[in-house]
Amino acid sequence: MARAGEVVAETLALVGEHARPGVTTQDLDDLADEFIRSRGGIPTFKGYRGYPASICVSPNSMVVHGIPGIYALREGDVLSVDVGVTLDGFVADSAYTFAIGDVSEEAERLLEAVQAALAAGIEQCRLGNRLSDISHAIQVATVSQGYSVVRSLVGHGVGRSMHEEPQIPNYGEPGRGPQLAEGMTFAIEPMITAGGPDVVLHDDEWSISTADDSLAVHFEHTVAITAEGPRILTAATSAVRS
16 A cells, blocks of 8 residues: 555656646646556546546635546646555555645635644544544644535545545544554545535536535545554655645
8 A cells, every 4th residue: 555655646746746827637637647557556536436537636616526627727726636546456545735826825724724634633543542533633623723624525444445434524523433453544634615514516426616615625645553653655755736
């Protein structure tokens, strides 16, 4: 899984280098697909339950599952990019939200807050904690900054398949659910909005956006529970920024 995670991180870094005004989301998908395959991986998303692309690209008020196409990035956009890679039978999954050029102060604050919420959730990925400790930490970090957790979308277990049990909501009371044990691997992924928590499904039956058209941000890492603490399997070797 760590080898798959390395390819995921490299793919996100590459997409970040090319995510600039005028580039289409299809351009980014083509780039990611070619790179993943060049590293011996398979784009996990492509064909998954009929999904037609190799990555998910979700601009601005789109929360997740945006299908690449003709949309050309614009100065001031925020773009969530979700990447899954299967390598040697194991899956790693990660997402990063890129600032395209100069973005608003509101967008910058939201980006920082969601990264902090992800870090808070990962910090709870320790032996002896309960699953809902992760959820609660994300919720507290989010609400303390005045933002909303999308409650209808969740993180999940990941390993030989992309979506495995358990589901990991980004909210909830602490101290509940199974106790965390060595070797468990989770996709921790806060999906946070600057407005309300409600979302709508687009006609393509994949793309999901905020109901109030507020900005949305999505960050995600695949994390393993180890005796030494949380191990991020999709950590970038260098800063990822457009």
